[in-house]
Amino acid sequence: MQVHRTVIDGVVQFVPAPHADDDDFHTATLDAAIAAAHGVDTGRFVQDSQSRSVQGVIRGMHGRLGAGESKLVRCAHGAMHDIVIDARPGSPTFGRVASFLLDDTDMRQLYIPAGCLHGFQALTPTVDTCYRIDTPHDPSEDVSVRFDDPDLGIRWPLPVGTMSEKDLAAGSWTELCARLDVDPRRRTDALGLTSW
Template sequence: MRVVSSDLPGVLLFLPEPRHDRRGLFTRTFDIAVAADHGIDASRFRQDSQSRSRRGVLRGLHGRSGHGESKLVRCARGAVHDVLVDARPGSATFGRHAVFRLDDRDFAHLFVPAGLLHGFQALTDEADVCYRIDAEHDPAADLAVRYDDPQLGIDWPLPVSVLSDRDRAAGSWADLRTALG
């Protein structure tokens, strides 16, 4: 398994090496020793979640206030355009975003440190995204920023087909910056 750093500090992309044969394929999607070698304590993860989205569905941009949450994200079925925004005050990359393609061909696992906003858009007819999260969900700590906020300038590859009421009502990047101090 190769590990690649991102332009956003602390963001890592774990790249498995799927083995293909006439039966199909086998791949290791997570390795606790590899994670530990890169400073991730896998014993901290508390919750596994999964979402299923149809082509064009956009989820995000979401984060958590307070101590936030770290997570490992992968696309188990289909493909997604995955976006992270650095919302860590004091970070040299505060306000910048990074884009990743997660899919069921490469099986990349994206480590998202606490303090980043996360969102994705489904690129295939169906896309299943799996999350391993290191904090129990606290709805009072939820943060959301509009996916199309002009200050962030994120290019989404498809027209948005469906957006949740929560994401439609999300605040601006400027409002979050003010709230973060």
């Protein structure tokens, strides 16, 4: 299994090495020793979940306040355009937006630390997304930012499909920053330069 650091501090990609022949394949989707060597404590995961989405659907951008929620995300079927936003006030990459392709071909997984926002768009007719989370869900800590917030400038590859009422009613990046008591203009770009 290969491990890749990303442009957001603490966000890690795990890339398995499937063993395939003409009829099937087998791969390890998680290796606790490798994960631990890269700062991911797999023993903390308390819940596995799976969602199904149809092409064009956008889910996000979701996060949690308080202790937050770390998650390990993979696409079990299909392909998805995955987005992570660093919303941790003390992070050196605060405000940075990064995109990733997760699919059932290379089977990459993405570890997203607590305090980041996460969302995705389904790229194929059906997408099954699997999550491992390290904290029981507490709806009172949920936060969300609009998928089309102009300050974040997220580019979605497909026309926007179905969205939940909750996601359509999400607040802005500026409103979240006010809750976090952080200047929304303090963002770090992919080159590590802080802008105000």
